[in-house]
Amino acid sequence: xxxxxxRAQQLTKRYGSATAVDxxxxxxxxxxxxxxLGPNGAGKTTTILMLLGLTEPTSGSALVxxxxxxxxxxxxxxxxGYMPDQLGFYDNLSGVANLEYTARLAGLPRGEIYPRIGAxxxxxxLREAGGKRVSTYSxxxxxxxxxxxxxxxxxxxxxxxxxxxxxxxxxxxxxxxLIRLLKRDGMTIILSSHLLDQVQSVCDRVALFNRGRxxxxxxxxxxxxxxLGGSHVIRLDAHGSGLAEAVGRLPGVKRVTVxxxxxxxxxxxxxxxxxxxxxxxxxxxxxxxxxxxxxLEDVYTRYFEGMRDAA
Amino acid sequence: xxxxxxxxxxxxxxxxxxxxxxxxxxxxRLLELLVFVTGAGAVxxxxxxxxxxxxxxPFVFLRLFTTGHEPLxxxxxxxxxxxxxxxxxxxxxxxxxxxxxxxxxxxLSQPIYRDALLFGKFLAGLATLAVMLVALWLLLVGLGIxxxxxxxxxxxxMRGLAFLVAAIAYGGVWLGLAMVFSVVFRSAATAxxxxxxVWLLFAFFWQMLVPLVTFWIAPPDPYDPYSQLHxxxxxxxxxxxxxxxxxxxxTLAFLDPSTRALGPVLSSQLEGAIxxxxxxxxxxxxxxxxxxxxxxxxxxxxxxxxxxxxxRQEVRA
Numbered sequence: 001x002x003x004x005x006x007r008a009q010q011l012t013k014r015y016g017s018a019t020a021v022d023x024x025x026x027x028x029x030x031x032x033x034x035x036x037l038g039p040n041g042a043g044k045t046t047t048i049l050m051l052l053g054l055t056e057p058t059s060g061s062a063l064v065x066x067x068x069x070x071x072x073x074x075x076x077x078x079x080x081g082y083m084p085d086q087l088g089f090y091d092n093l094s095g096v097a098n099l100e101y102t103a104r105l106a107g108l109p110r111g112e113i114y115p116r117i118g119a120x121x122x123x124x125x126l127r128e129a130g131g132k133r134v135s136t137y138s139x140x141x142x143x144x145x146x147x148x149x150x151x152x153x154x155x156x157x158x159x160x161x162x163x164x165x166x167x168x169x170x171x172x173x174x175x176x177x178l179i180r181l182l183k184r185d186g187m188t189i190i191l192s193s194h195l196l197d198q199v200q201s202v203c204d205r206v207a208l209f210n211r212g213r214x215x216x217x218x219x220x221x222x223x224x225x226x227x228l229g230g231s232h233v234i235r236l237d238a239h240g241s242g243l244a245e246a247v248g249r250l251p252g253v254k255r256v257t258v259x260x261x262x263x264x265x266x267x268x269x270x271x272x273x274x275x276x277x278x279x280x281x282x283x284x285x286x287x288x289x290x291x292x293x294x295x296l297e298d299v300y301t302r303y304f305e306g307m308r309d310a311a
Numbered sequence: 312x313x314x315x316x317x318x319x320x321x322x323x324x325x326x327x328x329x330x331x332x333x334x335x336x337x338x339x340r341l342l343e344l345l346v347f348v349t350g351a352g353a354v355x356x357x358x359x360x361x362x363x364x365x366x367x368x369p370f371v372f373l374r375l376f377t378t379g380h381e382p383l384x385x386x387x388x389x390x391x392x393x394x395x396x397x398x399x400x401x402x403x404x405x406x407x408x409x410x411x412x413x414x415x416x417x418x419l420s421q422p423i424y425r426d427a428l429l430f431g432k433f434l435a436g437l438a439t440l441a442v443m444l445v446a447l448w449l450l451l452v453g454l455g456i457x458x459x460x461x462x463x464x465x466x467x468x469m470r471g472l473a474f475l476v477a478a479i480a481y482g483g484v485w486l487g488l489a490m491v492f493s494v495v496f497r498s499a500a501t502a503x504x505x506x507x508x509v510w511l512l513f514a515f516f517w518q519m520l521v522p523l524v525t526f527w528i529a530p531p532d533p534y535d536p537y538s539q540l541h542x543x544x545x546x547x548x549x550x551x552x553x554x555x556x557x558x559x560x561x562t563l564a565f566l567d568p569s570t571r572a573l574g575p576v577l578s579s580q581l582e583g584a585i586x587x588x589x590x591x592x593x594x595x596x597x598x599x600x601x602x603x604x605x606x607x608x609x610x611x612x613x614x615x616x617x618x619x620x621x622x623r624q625e626v627r628a
Contacts, residue, residue, distance in 0.1 A: 046627075049416075052420055054626045055627075071315060073314065080420070082416070083417075089414065090412065091412070101328055102418070102421050105325070107422060149417070
C-alpha cells in the first residue's frame with residue numbers, strides 16, 4: 001500500500017454547540033475512488049470543506065497531497081479539483097469563458113489555457129456546447145462542465161460533492177462512467193453521496209457517515225459480508241409450513257426473515273437453485289424466487305439501526 | 312498560525328473579470344447615461360449664465376462646475392448625489408451574488424485567498440468609477456473649451472484633477488459601505504435598501520439632525536460667546552461625520568480658490584487678509600487635508616469591515 005494522499009486525524013468541526021464532524025479519521029490512497037456516504041447533514045460536506053481549507057476545523061488536522069489545508073491552502077487547492085453540491089456558473093458567460101476564468105485564477109500559463117480547455121471539453125463531450133451561454137445548459141451538462149474544470153486544472157485529486165443528485169438515470173450512468181475514466185487516468189477521486197446504491201459500483205472503498213462520525217469504512221464487498229454476512233438477498237414467495245427453518249439450515253444462508261408474507265434470505269452467493277430444491281423437498285409451493293445483490297443501503301440501515309438499538 | 316502563499320495571487324484576474332462585468336452590465340450603462348446627461352445638462356445651462364461675466368473671472372472653468380443655473384443645481388451638487396448611487400449600484404450585490412449564483416465555493420476552491428476576491432472586486436469597482444468620472448470630467452472640460460472659447464489654466468487643471476481624486480475617494484466610501492452590506496445580507500434587495508437608507512440619511516436628514524443633536528450635547532449660553540463658538544464647532548464636528556459633508560467641503564476648497572476657511576473665523580484672524588483673493592493650490596490642499604484624509608480613512612475603514620466580515624463567513628450557503 002502506498003502512502004495516503006489524503007489523511008485526516010481527529011478532525012472535528014463544531015458550530016456553536018452542534019458538532020458537524022466529530023473526531024474523524026480518514027486515510028485515502030492515491031488513485032482510488034473513495035466514497036463518503038451518508039444521509040444529508042451527516043457531515044460529508046463539512047469534511048470536504050475542511051480538506052480543502054475552505055472551513056477551519058475546530059480541532060484535529062488534515063493532510064492533502066502532503067500539504068496542510070489550514071496553512072498551505074493554495075498548494076492544496078492547486079492540486080485538488082472541487083465540484084460543490086450547489087453547483088453554479090456565471091450564466092451570462094459561455095462554458096469556455098467560465099473555464100477560462102477559473103483557469104486564470106488557478107494561475108495556468110496563458111498559452112496552455114485554450115488547448116487544455118479544448119481537450120477537457122472533448123473528454124466530457126461538451127465541445128459543441130462550449131461556446132454557448134451556460135444558462136442554456138442542462139443540469140447534466142453543468143455537472144460535466146464542472147468535471148471539465150477539474151480536468152483543465154489537471155488536479156491530482158478530484159472532490160465531488162453529491163455529483164449525481166438531481167440527475168436522471170441516463171445522465172447518472174454517463175457521469176459514473178466519466179468517473180471511471182478519470183480513475184483510469186490515475187486521479188484520486190473522493191465523492192460524497194446520499195444515494196448509496198448509485199455510487200457503490202464506482203467506489204473502491206467507502207466510509208459510511210452518521211451524525212458526524214464514520215461508522216464503517218472499507219471495501220464495499222467487505223462491508224457487505226461483514227455487516228450483512230452475505231452478498232445476495234433472495235426474495236422467496238412460497239406457501240408451506242416450516243419453510244423458514246428448512247431454508248435456514250442450508251449451508252451459505254446467513255439469515256432468514258419474513259417480510260410481508262415473503263421470505264427474505266440473505267446468502268453468500270446466488271443460492272437460488274439450492275433454495276428452490278429445499279422448498280420443494282419440504283413440501284412447499286414455490287411461486288417466485290428473485291435474487292438481488294445486497295446493497296450498501298442495507299448495510300447502512302442495518303448497521304446504524306443496530307447502533308441505535310444498542311444505545 | 313501563518314498561512315503560506317500570496318494573498319494577492321489571482322487578484323489581476325478578478326479585477327479584469329469584474330471590470331468587464333461592470334462596464335458591460337445594463338445597470339451601469341443606465342447609470343452612466345443618467346450621470347452624463349445630468350452632468351452635461353448642468354454644465355450647458357451654467358455656460359449660458361457664465362458667458363456674461365467671462366472677462367472678470369480668472370477661474371471661469373471652475374465656475375463651470377460649481378455654479379448652478381436656476382432651476383438646475385450645479386454640476387458638483389449633482390455629483391454629490393449621483394456618485395453614491397453609482398457606487399452603491401456597483402457594490403451592493405458584489406459578494407452576495409457569488410453566493411446566490413452558487414459560484415462562491417467553486418471560485419474559492421481555486422488557488423486564491425478570499426482576500427484576492429474581495430480586494431479585486433473593490434478595486435474593479437473603484438476603477439469603474441474612476442473611468443466614468445475621468446470621462447465625464449474630460450467631456451465637460453471639452454464642452455467648456457468649445458462653448459467658452461477659452462483654454463483652462465494650469466491651476467484650473469490641477470484643481471480639477473484634485474477634485475477628481477476627492478470624487479473617487481467619496482465614491483470609494485459608498486462602494487465600501489455597499490460591499491459591507493453585500494457581505495452581511497445574502498439578499499441583494501435587502502442590501503440595496505440598506506445602502507439607500509444610509510444614503511438618504513446622509514443626503515437629506517443629516518443636516519436636519521445636526522442642530523438637534525448639537526443643542527442637546529452642547530447647548531449655547533447666550534451670554535458667553537465662547538460657549539456659542541463651542542456649539543458651532545461641535546455642530547461642525549457632527550456634520551462632518553457625513554461623507555457628503557466632507558465631499559462638499561472638499562469640492563468647495565478645490566473648486567473655489569477664494570475659500571479660506573471652512574469653519575467659524577474670528578474677525579481678529581481676518582486682519583490683513585484681502586477678501587476674495589484666491590489661494591494657491593498648495594494652500595487649498597492644506598486647508599482641506601483633514602477632510603480628504605477623513606474620506607480616505609472612511610473608505611479604508613469600511614473596506615476593512617467588509618474584509619473582516621467576509622473572512623469569517625462560512626463558504627457554504
